[in-house]
Amino acid sequence: MKIGICCFPTVGGSGIAATQLAIELAKKDHEVYLISYDTPFLLRSSRHPNITLELVDILSYPLFKDIGDPYTILAASKMVELVTREKLDILHIHYAIPTGVSAYLTKLITNVPVVITAHGSDIHILGVDPSYNSIISHAFQNVDGISTVSKFMKKEIYDKFAKNQDVRVIYNPIDIEKYQKIETQICDFRLQHDTNFVHVSNFRPVKDTPFIVEAFAEVLKEKSDLGLILVGEGPERKKCEELACKLGIRDNVIFQGVRSYIAPIYNCATALLSASKNESFGLTLAEAMACETPAIAPRVGGVPEVIDHEVNGYLYELGDKNSLVDYMIRLLNDEELKNRLGKAGREKVVNNFSGSEIAEEYIKWYKKVLND
Ligand code: GMT
Numbered sequence: 195m196k197i198g199i200c201c202f203p204t205v206g207g208s209g210i211a212a213t214q215l216a217i218e219l220a221k222k223d224h225e226v227y228l229i230s231y232d233t234p235f236l237l238r239s240s241r242h243p244n245i246t247l248e249l250v251d252i253l254s255y256p257l258f259k260d261i262g263d264p265y266t267i268l269a270a271s272k273m274v275e276l277v278t279r280e281k282l283d284i285l286h287i288h289y290a291i292p293t294g295v296s297a298y299l300t301k302l303i304t305n306v307p308v309v310i311t312a313h314g315s316d317i318h319i320l321g322v323d324p325s326y327n328s329i330i331s332h333a334f335q336n337v338d339g340i341s342t343v344s345k346f347m348k349k350e351i352y353d354k355f356a357k358n359q360d361v362r363v364i365y366n367p368i369d370i371e372k373y374q375k376i377e378t379q380i381c382d383f384r385l386q387h388d389t390n391f392v393h394v395s396n397f398r399p400v401k402d403t404p405f406i407v408e409a410f411a412e413v414l415k416e417k418s419d420l421g422l423i424l425v426g427e428g429p430e431r432k433k434c435e436e437l438a439c440k441l442g443i444r445d446n447v448i449f450q451g452v453r454s455y456i457a458p459i460y461n462c463a464t465a466l467l468s469a470s471k472n473e474s475f476g477l478t479l480a481e482a483m484a485c486e487t488p489a490i491a492p493r494v495g496g497v498p499e500v501i502d503h504e505v506n507g508y509l510y511e512l513g514d515k516n517s518l519v520d521y522m523i524r525l526l527n528d529e530e531l532k533n534r535l536g537k538a539g540r541e542k543v544v545n546n547f548s549g550s551e552i553a554e555e556y557i558k559w560y561k562k563v564l565n566d
Contacts, residue, residue: 195560196280198248198273198306200229200297201288205426205452206396207477208313209234211343211366212288218367218553220244227276229269229293239454248276270296277306284309284560290316290330298333307563309339311364314474314495315400317342317350331355339563341556343475344496350474362559365499366475367552368543373484375540376461385462386448387421391522392463392487394456394478395470397428405469405515407434411441412519417526422467423459425450460485464525464532471512473497480547483507483539488532490521506539 197219201212213236216226220242228234231250250272252263273285273296287297287310294316297308310333312321321330334340334355341362342348348361391410395401403424410422424434424447431449438447453459460466466482468491473479475496479489483506491497493509501507510517525532 195283195557196225196227197560198227198229198276198280198282198285199288200269200273200285200293201234203230203232203234205235207366207475208289208311208316210236210477211313212286212311213237214367214369214549215553215556216245217242217369218549219556221550222553222557224557225280227280227282229272229276231265231269235454248272266292266296266299269293270299273297273300274303277304282306284564286311286556286560289313290333291320291326294333294337295329298337301337307339308337309341309560309563310334310337312340312342312347312351314343314347314472317347317354318472318474322354335359338566339559341559344499346496346499347474364555364559365547365552366477366480367549368477368480368484368547370484370544370548373457373460373481373543375486375536376458385421387419387446389417389419389526390421390423390448390463391465391467392423392425392459392482393467393469394425394459394481395428395468396426397430397434399430400471401428401430402469402471403430403434404437405513406467407437407441407443407447409467409469409515409518409522410447411443412515413522413526414443414446416523420526421446421448423448423450423463425453425456425459427452456481457485460487463487465490465507465522467518467522468492468497469518470494470497476500479507480543483536484543484547486533486536486540488525488535488539490518490525500542502538502542504535506535506542 199216202209213234220226226245229248250269285308294310301308393406438444460482466489473495479500489507492512503509508521
């Protein structure tokens with residue numbers, strides 16, 4: 195098939211998931227056209243023969259200084275040109291805002307079948323906002339298919355938008371070769387502590403990373419010489435650094451910024467920690483689990499579809515720091531428990547989120563959409 199996939203090029207989960215899907219489809223000999231305004235993060239370090247990058251031109255014009263460049267229209271122009279030139283079979287949009295609307299316009303002009311995958315805040319933060327709601331609802335009701343990344347999100351979409359529409363749940367694809375247990379550590383930085391916890395996020399307030407720093411400080415009271423590796427960048431990074439200083443644990447908190455290859459970091463951790471107040475799936479949880487590193491996360495959104503409590507990780511009630519600390523200490527003190535949960539986590543990911551299998555599910559869905 196000739197498939198256009200549109201995504202954000204940044205480290206955010208929707209862009210990573212979309213690019214991983216593109217890679218898996220390309221491996222299966224489909225011709226993939228990746229539409230974005232920059233090279234997607236996962237493609238910056240590798241190339242794939244069946245993937246063509248189609249960059250949206252960002253034309254700046256003085257009149258748009260206050261409102262920003264009209265990306266919806268610029269992306270739609272690129273899509274119309276691409277669909278017409280390459281005669282695409284289907285356009286698949288990741289993250290409904292704003293390019294779901296670009297694709298809907300493209301469909302009106304070219305008649306190309308369009309499917310949208312909703313990922314999270316495009317529904318529960320932006321999509322429900324009256325500033326976006328009417329146009330996003332209309333687009334959802336008029337494209338050829340909607341999918342999303344968890345059963346939780348499917349319910350959100352039913353409740354808030356597409357009551358009469360069939361929403362397909364397809365979990366996010368994980369590269370199970372890249373994310374696996376590595377016996378020899380090859381971190382590109384010096385590990386300062388023998389035992390570490392890890393947190394990977396974009397430090398937005400929804401991730402509540404300061405909560406992780408506070409919980410870690412409690413664990414340090416029980417056991418010293420531990421590291422907390424914080425991967426990523428974002429608005430609350432500085433707040434976390436200040437908090438670590440205030441709590442007197444700055445030497446134990448290692449800020450690693452954005453990394454292109456984090457499998458070794460997952461591998462050197464006793465557990466991956468999350469404090470997200472909302473998470474439609476939680477890509478980093480599944481990546482860590484694929485490396486046999488158990489994840490501990492709040493019982494919110496689609497997280498219980500990824501972590502099975504006490505089977506392959508731990509779920510705690512949002513804000514319940516005592517439980518988070520308790521689970522961290524349990525894993526620190528019991529290597530056998532950590533290994534058992536870790537192995538079960540890998541099994542869960544291989545059986546449910548393997549990139550190759552998820553790509554097959556998307557292909558089946560595309561075919562159904564095209565035949566309906
Ligand atoms: O929706 C967002 O907040 C951003 C989005 C992204 O592009 O990073 O994240 C969402 O999509 C990811 C991939 O499907 C999921 O793993 C994240 O759980 C989800 N984020 C939220 O729901 C907050």
